Amino acid sequence: MKKVTNFNISDAWYGRLLSLPGITFVFLLIVLPVIFLIVLSFLRYNFVSPVAFVGFKNYSNIFSDRLLTHALKTTGIYTFGVTGISLIFALTISYGLHRLGQRRFSTLFRTLAILPFAVPLVLSGLIWRWLLDPAIGVMNYLFIQITPFSEPINIFGNSTTALLGVILADAWIKIPFMTIFILAAMDGINQNLYEAAAIDGATPVTKFLHITLPLSRNGIIYGILITAMFSFRTIDAIWSMTRGGPGKATYHIGIYILDRMLSLMDLGQAAVIGIIVFVCISCFSAAMIAWMKRD
């Protein structure tokens, strides 16, 4: 008897039928803009003068712009700061939760650990702007109480500290985000290993360094990769706190793109910066993935 199927097509065609429409749509939505991004970088495209091919003029303009080096430097410090602070806290929190295992309050603690991630990043910027405010900010008040300083710090009035302010607001959201990845990796570690190590006389520090860290290595690297990638291409917290100021102290490359695109309406030059971000992130990701694969 012939088997009844609603389509008389092969399994391979059934697979194509299920998957190709969505993939085509999303590739159109991604690949076409990527191509158009490259094309735009060779065009004069500013909604005022007619569109024209200008060769490498946008590239030479951007590469000779002092703001590019400044924005890259700012972005580098920002990315490093956010990732570093998040990593230290996320490692500590994950290790604590991992040690607790299924003990009392572990479910509650796990929820508390990721709660700040509920706050939209742009709102985190606003909250931290308020906490750090020199006239009414709670953090400033605590700072005066705890440290010998008697004057509140106007963190966004000073170009060296302003960057620290935006980093704090972003790191606050990235700590729980990174904790999710690192904790998931640590949860995969067999608890018996710790007991075996304890019998051999391992101290808590050696257990952390020789069991926990190496066995959750890929989760940690992945957390670093994705957090660094997100902070390299962000605008949210900076937009709501300083918009790149004071002066250009927090001039992240994302703000640089938005300035060229929305204020100057120069899509050609914005596209060049967009390509620079793309190249930086690709190189960084490739390096991190290579590190993950190396054993």
Place this chain on the structure above:
Amino acid sequence: MSATKRVSGTFNRILESYLTVYIGLGVIFVVLLSPLVLMLFTAFKTPAETEMWPPTIVPLDVDFEAFADVIFNSKIPKTIVNSLVISLSTVAIVVVAATFTAYGLSRYKYRGSRVLSYSLLATRIIPPISLTIPFFAIFAWLGLVNKKLTLIILNVYLNYPIVTWLLIDAFNRFPNQLIDSARIDGATRNQTFFFVVLPLTVTAIAAGAIITFLFTWNEFLYALTFTQTEAAMPLTVGIFEFVGDEVVEWTRLCAVGVFASLPSIVFFIFAQRYVVQGLTAGAIKE
């Protein structure tokens, strides 16, 4: 020698103790969660109280004016509706499309399907901020600026690859024997998919739906670039109604903040497993 040994022994015993872990985590959580608590408290303060020095923590008088004002006298309710429409539409499209795509890629392999799966994952490297520029040109040309549809399309682009990858992983782990025995019992491929596979992978699908909702609800870059008026503006941009160049209305802002964080907090409390599953899919083993 024995003295130093005793000191390090005590030190190790303290490190080893669970009490230390509880205290350490407790201290970190107080620091980590205090901004959230302060935001909640400040939403119930009077505007005058937010100007006081030293700043108050708990409201002196509980005042609902900020909430009332945000709900009845601002464009915030409209932007919340916009955020809901955009997020829920994105979730619906992403979940349906990604489920079909992932099942096709995972179960009915064809030439190139492996490459397609990996290239979907690779699209995550493309920075959304770089694509803002071509999108800006394209959507201006199509006249699709300041429309909710634009944000739905863009959020689908942001989430579809992640969710597809999550579901490929879930379908790959689905036991083959179940599918084979259903087919032997005479079920068609479609019946097997809808009545055998889907009910058993529903947790992964829920995880995909939840992370899509969270990412879309919190999305800011495209919302800022593509909306100008409250017709399409989502909450993440609408928040700036209370942020002036000089003065920020902190009580109202905190009230909006409570609304903006609420859906995610609810998910974290009641569906934490799904959030974690959704975010870590494809992260550990790749």
